[in-house]
Amino acid sequence: MKKICAFLSIIILLLMPGANNPVFAEKILEDNVNLIITYNNDTIDNNVKDLIKNSGGQVVSDIPELGASEIRCSPELIEKIRSYQTVKNVSPNPIIKLQKIKMISFKELNKIDQVKGDLFNQYQWDIKNVTNNGKSFNLQSGNHNVVVGIIDTGVDKDHPDLKGNFLGGKNIVPKNFENDLTETGDPNDVEDKSGHGTHVAGTIAGNGRIMGVAPNIGFKSYRIFNKSNDTTGYILATAIVQAVKDKVNVINLSIGGYVIKGKCILTDSKTKKSYKLNDDAEEYSLYKKAIRYAVKNGVTVVASAGNEALDCSNSQNILNYVNNGVKDQGLTYIGNGIEIPGDIKGVITVSASRKDNTIASYSNYGQGVIDISAPGGEMKNITDPNEVYSMCLSSYRDNSYLFMQGTSMAAPKVSALAALTICKYGNIPPKEVAKKIYKSAEKVNTYNSNNYFGHGLVNAYNLLNK
Template sequence: MCKIIKEERYIYEKRKKCFFCSTLLVIFMVSILFTGTTVKAVTANPEDNINLVVLFNDNTIDTKVEDFIIESGGKIVSNLSKVGGLEVKCKSALIPKIQAYDTVKSLAPNHNIKLPKEKTIEFKNYGKRKITANSANNNQPGDLYNLYQWDIKKVTNDGKSFEICTGNHDVVIAIVDSGIKKDHPDLEKNFMGGKNFVSKDFNGDETETGDVDDINDRLGHGTYVAGNIAANGRTKGVAPNIGFKSYRIFNSKGDTNATIVSSAIIEATDDGAKVINLSMSGYDLKGKCYWTDPKTGIKHSLGDDMAEYELYKRAIKYAIKHNVTVVTAAGNDGVDCHNAKKITEFLNTQNGDEGFKYEGLAYEIPGNIKGVINVSATGTTDEIAKYSNYGDKFIDVTAPGGDSSKTGTINDMCLSTAINDSGYMFGEGTSIAAPKVSAIVGLLLCENHSFTPKEIVKIIYKTSEKLDDNKSKEYYGAGLANAYEALAKYK
């Protein structure tokens, strides 16, 4: 369900050797940046229950199907009643029987999304090498913003947008991610609560208790994303006084799945969030999916399209229908996401050893879903970052995400809040670009609560800075998003 947390060209080439061993979701751990997700098919052990997404023809769940699954020894893990979906654990023998119900549109394995390790620079370690003791430890408001946050300065016109609007707590941005360090001094004033969606012992993680209030960030990515939006201390976000909530979807091992992500989107919408930030990226199929049971050799058709893809679409459509603007990261594989056939080849290569076969066209998600604002990443020179995904009619706008491929230094990376001892970290990725756009959306809504998602998109388009004479829309979409221009013209 997770579409999905989307680095550099050398990373892309490394992945390419195993033919895109990962779909991406940019995630940070204390000193490690995660910018790709490995989406592995559910292990098809015939003696175990298989985890499935079951999607119905409309947004109404057929209770007869629920009853049948339970009576046949299966289990209903999640009920997404508002979008007509179920997460089910059952024996593979039930697959054709579930499909036989006329009310079932499709079903598919609920793929696990795993986060591989990627590159960052730890602020504390860098400070010991390069920063003087006074500059690294003076702990003055805005000192790190002044020294390092070129990306925030670029989006805000060197802080000029702060003179118009810095946000308020009447507008809440939902950060669907790895949780939050809620007592971080740069974030605590704008933190407004949240919820955990990771179930007890999820994917064998015994540290997970299933406590809905446990939104503590084990990985660091959610905290990093929040800083780009709402930091107000030594670092600054694009909207330093806006409210945000945290919806945790990853366990301590960096695992999640589509039903968890979709549930979080729906919950954030029902909680009254006006913006949802999805700093994640993955790939999914619109076509036919087959699974061959390794024990029996029987080939199962799992439907005409991937239920996960449709579930994502329904969850995002639900949010937009309720006047919520959804912002997504384009992903960090350096892939032309307009080429759907290549992505299908990737899925077959990645999941073929699990007995899965895909036919049709595959797409990056959630960025490909209609209605979202999909964001690519640029570096200090406003050129597309080497790691950033791109594609004709795929990218809506771009924003600074950092790109150290040219110099390899922190001068081309982005500083934000972290869960490590220093509280800060340098990194790069499209998941760093997307929250800057989410913050701009939030600021616009603070100025005018009546803006609809469609109106917001038009404003972002019209006020973005045109790059490369507007000739490279496959990289930049409408251009470089700018908070000052948006607020100055539409406050």
């Protein structure tokens, strides 16, 4: 998944106009920029919202749980908004794109006898590694009293290997988002338009030709990407809050992010005038705030480390990467980069390993960033057709199956184990869930292994057999 660029500080709840609300400006000004406001004491100031609307801007939505608003306004209004004592911060809300992940489909998958577990037995080395060849299924396979919230591209809810464990969810993508007219704003539209979320769901809760780590666990899908694989940090934060309100036990984020502790400069593409947007990303990160909200409410959060092969303990590496990704949006960050959510207390951050239990060449790493590792697969030699079997097979859209590789494939294995931990030990706090996962991990005896594997390689059988 493409790393989420810096301090995305905000969230949502639709503005309900009341009798005392002023009349909207007749015309929304062109060339408005998308921004996020966070407020002191998590209390939204209606006076600030009135200023924005009466100045030709738009208040898109609020997230009262996080004391934040998404707005569109002229860059010239930024300093006036910042002058309000109730305003904690004004931050950019850049578009985030789902990173391309290597994927391969072979017609031979459909030639195999279509019986329960046939693809698991033939190809799913990764699930076998985590479950000791399926032995953990006999110890604990999950139930629908424990639910994993998958925040991703949606799901093929009618896939034969998933429909028995699908428990609903919600579409978070706004109507006409990024001029995508296929987005109607229907909250029930969780249909997967790219296949990524369906692959993740199969890794967690597949039960059919393929098997997940927790083949009887319940899951809900929260769609945050449109058909072009666009989203924002604000949409992501909204999904996290919604999943917590829906009483999920575990959240899977096969998405990562970065925060820049320092400054952000927005340069108007027409006037070339620059505006200072942020002073302290660490304090005002909406993404970070949303995850803390989840952990505080007893939800275990698991996130992929990312596929940029970055040493995320090196702040300059992150700063350079972020600036390269947002320069076309007129943004420049100055300061120290940190990986998010890896730096947030209570989040389990997962790197990707290969079939031979070495670290995948694409996986992010870093001392104090990686908590644990899980199979993400890697096709090391693209000229060898047999290398596809070193990738991870799971469910895909349109009732099909696909090989993929990435930390996106590693994180859901840990999310599934977190859910199985709760099934076994009850609704214990996220900190205790993480401890049990770490303690049961297989140690990797290589030089500097903590940089790459954290506590080791995840193992469901070890945990459930105790």
